[in-house]
Amino acid sequence: MNWTLATRAEKMNPSVIREILKVTERPGIISFAGGLPSPKTFPVAEFAQACAKVLRDDAQASLQYAASEGYGPLREMVAAALPWPVDAAQVLITTGSQQGLDLLAKVLIDEGSRILVETPTYLGALQAFAPMQPEVAGVQSDDEGVLIDDLSRKAPGARFLYVLPNFQNPTGRTMSEARRAALSGRAAELGLPLLEDNPYGDLWFDAPPPAPMTARHPDGCVYLGSFSKVLAPGLRLGYLVAPKALYPKLLQAKQAADLHSAGFNQRVVAEVMADGFLERHVPTIRALYKSQRDAMLAAMRQHMPADVRWNTPAGGMFLWARLPEGMDATRLLARAVAHNVAYVPGTPFYADHDDPRTLRLSFVTASADEIKTGVAALAQAIRSEPR
């Protein structure tokens, strides 16, 4: 049988992370590899109540085909919760924010289109963009995010810059207020659209991050959000906020992709959030994740060789570390797994010019005790690795 594949299929690859997870999910391994929220934070009782209520009061509509835009009351809640004036008509409910990236890729990327990302950037975004065959360029970045001068050099002809300013996956870094102002201003001068992805923004530890850049010029940005980190990923619900110039095409792409996101799930989430639940719930996630970050930082200070470097994320789920010169995080992984600990090497998160010494450590899936044991084991693996 002549199965001729599209050329774009060659650009699709198994996720490196998925392959690593297969190796590292065997019993006895303490894994810092996954990007999984702590299941302790899932509001199970509230979901159970909401499922029962939706099926009691609104079963037929919740189980029927529905509008591609999403469930009206949920779109209004999303619009009302954002810190700039958003019309619910600009909100598109998506099947996780991953789908938002897929729709944006379809609507904005031609084969060979130049697109810009941070260095490093979210691997799932690279995977969502890849099938549309862009030329991806990484903009040089420091602890505060993309470097404005390098952005100006690389922007000509680019379709957009994709940024994840709060507690970024993979680095955990946050873009400063000054950098946001500079980036917004330069993007506006250059006419460069921004895709601003904010799945982790609510998970701050000591103070909220600066306002989204979309708030500064909403017509120049698409904003992506998610319910996965504040409620649960297993319902697959996210959203995007798009300017009027773009919304109709994203809506058409959404309709062709899966008609609409599950109406039942949308009503359950709206029901859970209706009485301001997130205002009580999210602080408990912040407190848990902060204590786990602190456990990881303490263990890193106690166990790591002096020439290992790491940052102090102000929120989110990830810490970013860098091995001593001459070491390679991909090469080290097998030894780490032999020491019963796993992580994700940094390399797959780079669009270009990867730094093979980097690695991502999640501090939210393992318990504080496991974090102590796992970090000690990782330090042991690093010490025993030939340089």
Place this chain on the structure above:
Amino acid sequence: MNWTLATRAEKMNPSVIREILKVTERPGIISFAGGLPSPKTFPVAEFAQACAKVLRDDAQASLQYAASEGYGPLREMVAAALPWPVDAAQVLITTGSQQGLDLLAKVLIDEGSRILVETPTYLGALQAFAPMQPEVAGVQSDDEGVLIDDLSRKAPGARFLYVLPNFQNPTGRTMSEARRAALSGRAAELGLPLLEDNPYGDLWFDAPPPAPMTARHPDGCVYLGSFSKVLAPGLRLGYLVAPKALYPKLLQAKQAADLHSAGFNQRVVAEVMADGFLERHVPTIRALYKSQRDAMLAAMRQHMPADVRWNTPAGGMFLWARLPEGMDATRLLARAVAHNVAYVPGTPFYADHDDPRTLRLSFVTASADEIKTGVAALAQAIRSEPR
């Protein structure tokens, strides 16, 4: 701001059906336009029980990120229920079968690729394929499906033929056993892959339709199925069965599109189906839809002018009608709406060479009484339309 759209965005258009539904959803209109299952068939109590059980027994896994392939037990149920030997490893759970079409488009269609469809065909498939910019050719079809000689003429260089053999949307027609045998044989000779879409196959009225063509040569076909018509569309769950040559690329496309379909929904559906529920439930849908088809056929015979033609669907949700010579179903629609009845003109379902006299009537959403009133009103509109 320079929002440069991808050229494929020009190929995306608002669904004609959606636009019609907006006009026809005003109160007082009897609508035969939508493709909505009867909400009376949704097993609300079973869903409520299943939601409670999943959240009691398996909450953390059901609410967490999960494998892109889908929930193992559900994949096994799908494989076991199909009438040919299917390995669960070949089953991919999708966010509705619409997503299956989107993934297939990404993996199989290059810009300008020739693809073949029936005449007419499912509009949602045309919309899913369009963003990948194929050249779509309609294969001439009669009441039994595609004509084999025309298929042979049009097959050279084609990537696949998309077929919906059972109670097709929009025509309600079913491919005969003889035509299936001929089509399978010719496709195999030609090396032409088949995409076989079967959302309605379980909804037969007097006898089950012939076996899927995928059963004859599974390596040459992708089979698409759905839970939308036997359980409920609002959970957005479907599946595809793909040969080993294709599965890994479809899985990678799935992961990039939305990571995975909602694990909670998958467990709820598996829980509802676990004790053989569909064997008790689906016969009740068949009986209801058959009585509604009969109500529509009786009303058509009673009210329609002698030169209006229609078929007798043996299952599914749709009846296909043809207006007298000189009339146009798109033009008639405004007059029909003025008579408080709506339908979908046939034109948008044709890839090419449309027949403007055709129209699609759904007999499952309106009640039997509404069907009588609506068909009488439609006949009245036809009689008063200038020829």
